[in-house]
Amino acid sequence: MNSSKSVLITGCSSGIGHHCAHALLGAGYRVIAAARKEKDVERLKEEGFEALQLDLDRSDSIDRAVERLHALTDGKLYAVFNNAAYGQPGAVEDLSREVLRRQFETNLFGTHELTVKLLPMMIKAKEGRIVQNSSVLGFAAMRYRGAYNASKFALEGLSDTLRLELEGTGVHVSIIEPGPIRSRFRANALKKFLENIDIEESRLSNLYEKKLKQLRSSEDAPFTLGPEAVAQALLHALESPSPKRRYRVTFPTHLFYWLKKILPDSMMDWMLRKVE
Known part of the structure; x- marks a missing residue:
């Protein structure tokens, strides 16, 4: 049992964070x-968790x-599992400058500020573990996800650098790189797409209609x-005496990792353009 070990998980309202919170509690x-x-x-308190409010876009909330x-x-x-x-x-x-800034406020700047504090x-x-939830898109760029x-x-x-700098402290840094995982990610992305992209005025408006259909689909x-x-x-990142630096989750993550190693950039670009 690990009852003496406290773990903070961010983004626990649904999806990966919610499931991992229950898995670790179990x-x-x-x-x-x-x-x-x-x-x-x-709601999380009603489910039996110690829970707190955290908005990564706000330093005062952090x-x-x-x-x-x-x-x-x-x-x-x-x-901490930065999810x-x-x-x-x-x-x-x-992408306007402001829209790009907001993406970084949540996914990078807020995560960084919380971690260093x-x-x-x-x-x-x-002793300690910092586990970053990244993505296959953390090393393989795909269209319309810039x-x-x-x-x-x-x-x-940033995480690779932090890991090097924490050598000898007893604190380990691991990165999880999921591919497609069942969650509310697509629904939340659809909301941001409609809020922040001028679809009708874009040069790519016809293509965006296809993207909207994909985001609205309930199929995995x-x-x-x-x-x-x-x-x-x-769990492995938290419990192993020698946690991995990277955990690649799902077949696409493993596939693109090896393709990037063996293919020239031109061929890799061709492969990535086939991915929707």
Whole structure:
């Protein structure tokens, strides 16, 4: 049992975060589940979690969450699973500076700020785990996903650097790279697409009609797995004495990892253009 080990999970309202919170609770961890909306925080409490409100776009919310974590854990936090993120669809040419900034505020800047404010607790304890939920899109760029691609590429680079800098502290950094996972990711992306992309005025308006149909579809993409696949990787990252630097989850992630190693860029571009 791991009842003495406290783990913060962000983005627990649904999908991967919600499932992983339950999986870790079942494995004996003390789970502090974070969500952006108060109604989701209350629901998580009803499910038996210690829960707190956390909006990664706001430094004051991050500060309140860290203060609350200190009080809940007596300054002893074993791990954080940085799961909270969203995907902003749209061609790069249709992304305004503000829309791109908002994507980075949540997926990178907020995650970074939270992580560095939690680090002192782990360094003091001489043990800890930072687990970043990235994506196959954190190393393989695909069309009409530029904002999300960029945020996850950046997260991986920052995390690799952090791992090197934490050598000898007892704190490990791992990156999980899921491909298609059953969650609300597509529904949330559809909302951002409609909010932030001027579909009718775009040079790609005809293509966007196809993208809208895909985002509205209830059918799983090929090779989609359930969130339990991510939970399995997370548990290994938390419990192994030598956690992996990267956990590749789903067939597409493994496939594109090896294709990037063996194919020239021109051929890789051809392959990636085939992916919708």
